[in-house]
Amino acid sequence: xxxxxxxxxxxxxxxxxxxxxxxxxxxxxxxxxxxxxxxxxxxxxxxxxxxxxxxxxxxxxxxxxxxxxxxxxxxxxxxxxxxxxxxxxxxxxxxxxxxxxxxxxxxxxxxxxxxxxxxxxxxxxxxxxxxxxxxxxxxxxxxxxxxxxxxxxxxxxxxxxxxxxxxxxxxxxxxxxxxxxxxxxxxxxxxxxxxxxxxxxxxxxxxxxxxxxxxxxxxxxxxxxxxxxxxxxxxxxxxxxxxxxxxxxxxxxxxxxxxxxxxxxxxxxxxxxxxxxxxxxxxxxxxxxxxxxxxxxxxxxxxxxxxxxxx
Amino acid sequence: xxxxxxxxxxxxxxxxxxxxxxxxxxxxxxxxxxxxxxxxxxxxxxxxxxxxxxxxxxxxxxxxxxxxxxxxxxxxxxxxxxxxxxxxxxxxxxxxxxxxxxxxxxxxxxxxxxxxxxxxxxxxxxxxxxx
Numbered sequence: 080x081x082x083x084x085x086x087x088x089x090x091x092x093x094x095x096x097x098x099x100x101x102x103x104x105x106x107x108x109x110x111x112x113x114x115x116x117x118x119x120x121x122x123x124x125x126x127x128x129x130x131x132x133x134x135x136x137x138x139x140x141x142x143x144x145x146x147x148x149x150x151x152x153x154x155x156x157x158x159x160x161x162x163x164x165x166x167x168x169x170x171x172x173x174x175x176x177x178x179x180x181x182x183x184x185x186x187x188x189x190x191x192x193x194x195x196x197x198x199x200x201x202x203x204x205x206x207x208x209x210x211x212x213x214x215x216x217x218x219x220x221x222x223x224x225x226x227x228x229x230x231x232x233x234x235x236x237x238x239x240x241x242x243x244x245x246x247x248x249x250x251x252x253x254x255x256x257x258x259x260x261x262x263x264x265x266x267x268x269x270x271x272x273x274x275x276x277x278x279x280x281x282x283x284x285x286x287x288x289x290x291x292x293x294x295x296x297x298x299x300x301x302x303x304x305x306x307x308x309x310x311x312x313x314x315x316x317x318x319x320x321x322x323x324x325x326x327x328x329x330x331x332x333x334x335x336x337x338x339x340x341x342x343x344x345x346x347x348x349x350x351x352x353x354x355x356x357x358x359x360x361x362x363x364x365x366x367x368x369x370x371x372x373x374x375x376x377x378x379x380x381x382x383x384x385x386x387x388x389x390x
Numbered sequence: 391x392x393x394x395x396x397x398x399x400x401x402x403x404x405x406x407x408x409x410x411x412x413x414x415x416x417x418x419x420x421x422x423x424x425x426x427x428x429x430x431x432x433x434x435x436x437x438x439x440x441x442x443x444x445x446x447x448x449x450x451x452x453x454x455x456x457x458x459x460x461x462x463x464x465x466x467x468x469x470x471x472x473x474x475x476x477x478x479x480x481x482x483x484x485x486x487x488x489x490x491x492x493x494x495x496x497x498x499x500x501x502x503x504x505x506x507x508x509x510x511x512x513x514x515x516x517x518x519x520x521x
C-alpha cells in the first residue's frame with residue numbers, strides 16, 4: 080500500500096486517511112500499522128481530561144503554542160461524544176484551536192467516541208500510533224468531558240493532565256474513586272474565579288492521603304483563556320516526564336499500557352465475533368424478545384452463545 | 391463496518407452569524423454524520439488544513455458576508471493544490487442566484503440558499519461524496 084510510504088514521508092493526507100481507515104476497522108490499514116508499529120514509541124503522549132467545559136481544548140491550544148515556541152511538533156487528538164441514537168457527532172474542539180490550523184508543525188484530529196464509554200474512542204490508541212509514526216514530538220489526547228469514571232485515557236498516555244475548575248463539588252467529590260485518581264498533574268483552570276483556591280486545597284488534601292506514592296502530582300493554577308500559568312504547567316508536565324524516565328517507571332507504564340491494549344483488543348475481537356455470529360443467526364433479537372417476556376434469562380442465553388464458541 | 395461520512399462545517403470570512411451553520415451541523419449530526427465544526431471567521435487556508443487533517447468527505451461552507459465569490463473558489467483552489475480536489479465542496483447562505491453559475495464553474499459543486507430543507511442537503515451529500 081502506497082499510504083505506508085506516504086506516511087513515512089510525512090504526508091498529512093496519508094496520516095489523516097489512515098486514521099479514518101482504522102476508525103472503520105479496515106484490514107489493510109491494520110496491516111500497515113502492524114508493519115510500522117516498531118517505528119512508533121518516540122512521541123511523548125499526554126492525556127488531557129476533565130469535566131465538560133473545564134477548558135481542556137483552550138488549555139490544549141495554549142500548551143501546544145508553548146511547545147511550538149520550543150520548536151517541538153505537536154499532534155492533538157480531540158475526542159467528542161457520539162450520539163447513541165444516530166451515530167452522528169458534532170466535533171467542536173477545533174473551535175478553540177483555530178490559530179493552530181495553519182501551523183505545519185501541528186496536526187489536529189477530531190474523533191467521535193463512537194459508542195466507547197471510557198472517554199476516548201476504540202480507535203484512539205491506533206490514531207496515537209499513526210501520529211507517532213508520522214513523527215510528532217508530543218501528542219495531546221483530549222478526552223470527551225468526563226464525569227467520574229472515564230479513566231481509559233490513563234491506559235493510553237505517558238502523563239495524564241487532569242483539568243479541574245472551581246465550583247463543581249466539595250471535598251468528598253475529590254476523594255471518591257475514579258477520575259481523580261488518574262491525574263499525574265492537576266490544573267485548576269479558570270483560577271481567577273471564586274473558589275479556585277479551595278478547589279486546589281481540596282485536591283491537595285486528596286493527594287495528602289497517598290502517603291506512599293513516589294510521585295506527588297503538582298496542582299497548578301491556570302487561566303487558559305488568558306494564557307496565565309501555562310509555562311509553569313508545562314514545567315510540571317516535563318517534571319513528571321523526567322521523574323518517570325529517571326526511574327524505570329516510564330518503561331513499566333508503557334508495558335502496563337501495552338498489556339491493557341492487548342486485553343482491550345482481545346475483548347473487541349471476541350465481542351465482534353460473537354455478535355456477528357449471533358446476528359447472522361438472527362438469534363440475538365429473538366432471544367432478546369424472549370428475555371423481555373421473561374421466558375428465558377440473559378445468563379442462559381450467554382451460556383448458549385459462548386458455549387458454541389469453544390472458547 | 392460502515393464508513394461514517396465526515397463533514398467539515400466552516401464559516402469563511404468575517405460575518406459573525408453562525409446560526410445557519412449550527413442548524414446544518416445539527417441536521418447532519420442527526421443524519422448520522424460526524425461533523426467537524428470549526429467556528430467563525432476562518433481563512434480559506436485554515437479551512438483547507440482542517441479538511442485535510444480531519445480527512446473529511448465534504449466541506450460545507452456557510453457565508454453571509456457577500457464575499458462568497460472570492461472565498462469559496464479560494465477554498466476549492468487550495469484543496470486542489472493540496473491534492474485534495476476529490477473532497478466535495480458545497481456552500482450555503484445568502485448567495486444571489488446570479489452568482490451561483492460562477493461558483494459552480496469554480497468548482498463549488500452545489501449552493502443551498504435560505505429555505506432549503508436540511509434533508510435536501512443531507513441527500514445531496516450522501517449522493518455526491520467520493521466513495
